[in-house]
Amino acid sequence: MRVVRSEGRNKMAKLVEALEKAIVKLRRKRVSRRLFERNGGEVRYGPFKGLKLSTGAHTSAGNLGAKTCGLYEDGVIAEIMSMGPYQDVVNFGAGDGYFSLGVLVAGVAERSICFELNATGREVVERNAKINGLSDRVLIFGAADDETGPTLAGVGFDPSRALVLCDIDGGEFPVLTEKLLSDLQGATLIVELHDKLIAGGESLREELINRLPDGAQHRILKSAPPDWRDIPEIEEMTDYDRALASTDGRKLLGEWLIVTYEDPGV
Known part of the structure; x- marks a missing residue:
């Protein structure tokens, strides 16, 4: 009987925890959308100030x-x-174009080259480029x-x-092959790492680092x-909404691999 009651309590605890997480996610999205609407979809602060965004991409509303x-x-910005x-910022996983277009608005790049698997994402990047008058400085691929x-x-x-930015939710490990990394040799890379979210992914980070070109x-x-x-x-x-509005909502601590090459002129 005690075992049955214990199992019942564990199931109830798991159900309550799942409900808590769901409610927090819903509240975060609500707070985020209100803030987005209040700012008219325009970045009001920071280096990307002035960038206008539309909704509809497969990126998180939160x-x-x-x-x-x-x-x-x-921190990445x-x-x-x-x-x-x-001269160029290349973005693997361009999403809604926040980074791809933001670097142009910030004046830190001359051209943005976007690679986006999702067709809807490509459409949103194209739309946002047009909204910001940047279409002639943006290339979009699959x-x-x-x-x-x-x-x-x-x-x-x-x-x-x-600069090459890569945020493809775990796809960085199969995509960043030795061949592609060789083709990109000399470029600065910022790669968001997702190995800790992948089952059996303990060795993926080390293997990626070992594939980096000489130098x-x-x-x-x-x-x-x-x-x-x-x-x-x-x-x-409120303190609660402030925390929800300013968090990235990650399951684990965000980490990025930054790869640079020594300036040959130094």
């Missing part, structure tokens, strides 16, 4: 508000700004693969003057809470 306040992955400027290097070479891509230097960037001070839209919220 991040929309943080994007308009310049808080979404602000800081890295981009500190290491630029670039999924990245081993033919991406030749594709980039065909549009005048110079790795030594480029590549690497380090790991870890996410940290954003600084929302002096952003009125966030300051006016």
Whole structure:
């Protein structure tokens, strides 16, 4: 009898926990959408200030508000700004174009080259590029693969003057092959890592690092809470909503592999 009661309590506890998580996610999306609408879908703070975003991509609605306040992955944005400027920014997993177009608005890149597997995502990037008057500076392709290097070479891509961003939810490990990394040699890379979310993914990070070309230097960037001070839209919220509005909503700590090459002129 005690075993049956214990199993019943465990099931109830798991059900309550699942409901709590679902409610938190719903509240986060509600707060995010309200913030996005209040800002008219426009980034109001940070380096990407002035970037206009539409909805409809397959990216999380829970991040929309943080994007308009310049808080979404602000540590990555800081890295981009500190290491630029670039001739090209290549984005594997362009999503809604937040980074692909943001770098153009920020004046840290001359051209953006987007690779996006999802057709809806490509349509949204194209729409957002048009909204921001950037269509003539944006190229949009499908999924990245081993033919991406030749594709980039065909549009005048110079790795030594480029940044490559990669956020493809675990796809970074099969996509960033030795061949593709060789084709990208000389470019700065920022790769969001998802190995800890993949079953049996313990060795994937090390294997990726071991595939980096000779001369590549690497380090790991870890996410940290954003600084929302002096952003009125966030300051006016309750503590609970403020936390929900400014979080990326990750299951685990965000980590990015940053790959650089020594400047040959140094």
